Amino acid sequence: MASHICISHSFLSHNHQSFPSSSSSSSSSFSLHNFLFSNFASSFKRFTLLSKASLHHPNTHAPHQDAVSRDLDTNSSSSSKSRVWVNPSSSRAKHFRTKSSTSRHSYLTRLAESLNSCTPTAQHVSTILKGLGDNVSESDAVFILDKMVNSVTAPFVLRYFLDKIKPSGDTEVVLFNITLKTFRKSRDFEGAEKLFDEMIQRGVKPDNITFSTLINSARMCSLPNKAVEWFEKLPSFGCEPDAMLYSAMVSAYAQTNNVDMALRLYDRAKAERWSLDASTFSSLIKMHGVLGNYDEGLRIFQEMKALGVKPSVVTYNTLLGGLFKARRSWQAKNIYKEMVTDGVLPDFITYSTLLRIYAAAQYSDGAFGVYEEMKRHGMDMSVDLYNRLLAMCANVGCIEEAVEIFEDMKSSGTCQPNSLSFSSLITVYSCNGMVSEAEGTLNEMVQSGFQPTIYVLTSLVQCYGKAKRTDDVVKIFKQLVDLHIVPDVQFCCCLLNVMTQTPKEELGKIIECIEKANTQLGSVIRYLVEEKEDDGNFRKEISELLNSIDVKAKKPLCNCLIDLCVRLNEPNRARDLLELGLTLEIYKNLQSRSQNQWSLHLKKLSVGAAMTALNVWINDLSKALESGEDLPPLLGVNTGYGKHKYVSDKGLASVCESHLRELNAPFHEAPDKAGWFLVTKDAAKSWLECRSSTESIADLNFQVSGGSTLAVQYG
DNA sequence: CTAGGGTTAG
Numbered sequence: 001m002a003s004h005i006c007i008s009h010s011f012l013s014h015n016h017q018s019f020p021s022s023s024s025s026s027s028s029s030f031s032l033h034n035f036l037f038s039n040f041a042s043s044f045k046r047f048t049l050l051s052k053a054s055l056h057h058p059n060t061h062a063p064h065q066d067a068v069s070r071d072l073d074t075n076s077s078s079s080s081k082s083r084v085w086v087n088p089s090s091s092r093a094k095h096f097r098t099k100s101s102t103s104r105h106s107y108l109t110r111l112a113e114s115l116n117s118c119t120p121t122a123q124h125v126s127t128i129l130k131g132l133g134d135n136v137s138e139s140d141a142v143f144i145l146d147k148m149v150n151s152v153t154a155p156f157v158l159r160y161f162l163d164k165i166k167p168s169g170d171t172e173v174v175l176f177n178i179t180l181k182t183f184r185k186s187r188d189f190e191g192a193e194k195l196f197d198e199m200i201q202r203g204v205k206p207d208n209i210t211f212s213t214l215i216n217s218a219r220m221c222s223l224p225n226k227a228v229e230w231f232e233k234l235p236s237f238g239c240e241p242d243a244m245l246y247s248a249m250v251s252a253y254a255q256t257n258n259v260d261m262a263l264r265l266y267d268r269a270k271a272e273r274w275s276l277d278a279s280t281f282s283s284l285i286k287m288h289g290v291l292g293n294y295d296e297g298l299r300i301f302q303e304m305k306a307l308g309v310k311p312s313v314v315t316y317n318t319l320l321g322g323l324f325k326a327r328r329s330w331q332a333k334n335i336y337k338e339m340v341t342d343g344v345l346p347d348f349i350t351y352s353t354l355l356r357i358y359a360a361a362q363y364s365d366g367a368f369g370v371y372e373e374m375k376r377h378g379m380d381m382s383v384d385l386y387n388r389l390l391a392m393c394a395n396v397g398c399i400e401e402a403v404e405i406f407e408d409m410k411s412s413g414t415c416q417p418n419s420l421s422f423s424s425l426i427t428v429y430s431c432n433g434m435v436s437e438a439e440g441t442l443n444e445m446v447q448s449g450f451q452p453t454i455y456v457l458t459s460l461v462q463c464y465g466k467a468k469r470t471d472d473v474v475k476i477f478k479q480l481v482d483l484h485i486v487p488d489v490q491f492c493c494c495l496l497n498v499m500t501q502t503p504k505e506e507l508g509k510i511i512e513c514i515e516k517a518n519t520q521l522g523s524v525i526r527y528l529v530e531e532k533e534d535d536g537n538f539r540k541e542i543s544e545l546l547n548s549i550d551v552k553a554k555k556p557l558c559n560c561l562i563d564l565c566v567r568l569n570e571p572n573r574a575r576d577l578l579e580l581g582l583t584l585e586i587y588k589n590l591q592s593r594s595q596n597q598w599s600l601h602l603k604k605l606s607v608g609a610a611m612t613a614l615n616v617w618i619n620d621l622s623k624a625l626e627s628g629e630d631l632p633p634l635l636g637v638n639t640g641y642g643k644h645k646y647v648s649d650k651g652l653a654s655v656c657e658s659h660l661r662e663l664n665a666p667f668h669e670a671p672d673k674a675g676w677f678l679v680t681k682d683a684a685k686s687w688l689e690c691r692s693s694t695e696s697i698a699d700l701n702f703q704v705s706g707g708s709t710l711a712v713q714y715g
Numbered sequence: 716c717t718a719g720g721g722t723t724a725g
Contacts, residue, residue, distance in 0.1 A: 105717095141717095180718095207718095212719045216719075248719085286723075312722085312723095313723080314721085314722055315722090317724070324724075349723055353723085356724075
């Protein structure tokens with residue numbers, strides 16, 4: 001066997017002298033190959049430098065280019081030196097072959113890079129491409145076009161090649177298709193459509209790849225309707241959609257939330273046994289999630305696994321995103337577990353979505369766990385994620401954790417606390433009556449260039465109220481006025497809340513603030529404090545007030561007003577307000593009755609409102625019993641088990657428990673259902689009968705005069 | 716490594 005590979009010495013020794021063209025006389029096709037590449041390799045450095053220089057000095061472009069062309073023109077270089085023969089099957093030969101082909105790719109890549117950054121004119125493009133010589137091979141054209149990212153220049157390159165190669169119809173469509181890809185890369189869908197027109201004008205027949213590229217371009221440009229439009233045009237060009245196109249279209253229809261079409265194509269794909277990939281399934285899952293049908297998405301997920309398609313990280317992230325949207329936090333952990341079991345590596349989106357879910361659900365352990373996991377993986381937290389953690393801390397009452405997270409944020413190097421971050425930390429301190437810490441953070445906030453917001457001032461009112469520093473509460477109100485901030489209902493609620501903790505002789509100071517903040521509310525408060533008889537105006541004014549405010553503020557206000565009534569020892573007014581709240585549907589479904597159990601639902605009520613509702617319920621039970629109605633086997637009170645320190649120091653559950661004990665009510669905390677207090681029919685009966693004979697109405701005031709914070713719920 | 720796929724959170 002005479003076949004040997006010819007390697008030029010100049011290549012081996014990095015000698016810049018070229019190898020003689022006569023080497024083509026070698027019987028091995030490899031020899032020419034390597035010869036060409038070794039030449040390319042030796043001229044790389046110079047070429048790069050020159051082409052870079054020409055970018056900066058467009059006027060000197062031509063002469064430089066001449067030098068480049070000369071260097072690259074393999075036929076013109078012809079000074080002989082020495083050669084080495086290498087056995088083609090030897091490892092050494094492989095080494096050179098690889099190196100040579102790498103070199104050629106590098107050369108073509110550099111050409112493409114020059115084209116990507118050159119002035120987009122036919123002239124500049126042809127000057128650069130002259131280096132390829134006159135006989136441009138189809139594969140070189142394909143390679144270069146494929147490396148193009150500049151969709152403005154790419155059509156010039158395409159036209160150059162079409163002109164040089166004079167390709168057949170088959171080759172033409174390939175070159176057009178590759179050029180189309182550059183428009184996808186630069187997200188220029190209009191440009192892609194224009195190139196399609198040019199294609200038609202030249203009489204080139206588009207194929208499935210053409211349409212696939214166009215359709216995916218449209219999708220990537222967030223123009224799913226365009227994708228649909230082009231899909232529908234497909235038959236008029238004599239094309240028949242295939243698996244790849246259907247797959248893209250399932251996603252496109254899913255993107256437009258066209259459930260019918262997406263599912264129809266999906267069913268078709270299943271019927272035809274076309275393989276769909278994880279991303280197509282992800283699109284379907286997302287579609288259902290966006291439309292609020294998480295369970296439908298989950299069904300697709302199960303089907304996907306049954307069909308043997310392995311879920312990707314995106315699939316899991318999509319599911320988690322759906323859970324976040326649907327506020328179904330309790331399912332998140334299982335999805336995450338399955339993901340880990342499945343060996344799919346969580347990424348930043350996985351963790352940030354989990355963190356958002358847990359933080360929103362105030363599942364602090366979960367959220368902190370994810371936070372630690374992110375730190376362990378060296379993932380940078382965003383301002384938003386830090387703020388969600390801090391807001392959760394404020395809601396749940398995690399002081400040390402909040403401080404630590406805030407410090408982490410400052411030293412993260414990637415983001416700094418913003419107004420929201422400071423606000424949350426101030427709220428954390430304020431909820432716990434930590435005056436000096438709250439003041440210190442406020443100072444830091446101002447020094448960092450942030451004005452106090454209404455949220456911050458609301459927190460500070462709460463803080464000083466808790467500390468019984470009434471004058472400072474008034475001072476904060478003045479600041480609010482000075483800053484030209486319009487007090488909102490939440491701020492007023494906070495003032496009302498402070499009233500429940502303020503000694504009677506100082507109430508006037510707060511009432512003055514409330515009157516200035518909201519005349520209507522001020523008038524209502526006068527009724528309560530001055531113990532005016534309700535001449536019918538009280539109910540009218542309060543209804544007007546409740547009807548005029550934002551729907552999100554209704555319940556907090558109602559809660560505060562009831563708390564104040566309780567505090568002022570006016571249980572009948574508290575009851576009237578609760579009833580009004582029920583009439584206006586501010587409170588809903590407080591009581592429920594099923595065959596087996598009658599229940600009272602106190603979740604999201606303030607302490608005063610909850611205890612008022614409890615008393616009303618107990619009275620209703622007595623009435624039912626008196627009227628001869630039979631009780632169900634079980635009676636229950638649901639307080640919820642949220643660690644909502646924001647709502648109350650003790651939590652509704654413990655306040656409720658002590659109130660029930662005070663009433664000698666035989667309710668017991670359910671061992672298997674957190675937040676539930678239950679009593680059996682017989683125990684309830686004997687207690688209610690005994691109670692009605694003593695006719696004692698509990699004084700609720702003990703609940704709220706002890707300095708505990710009553711519920712103020714912010715949105 | 717030389718013609719078609721990227722999708723996911725706010």
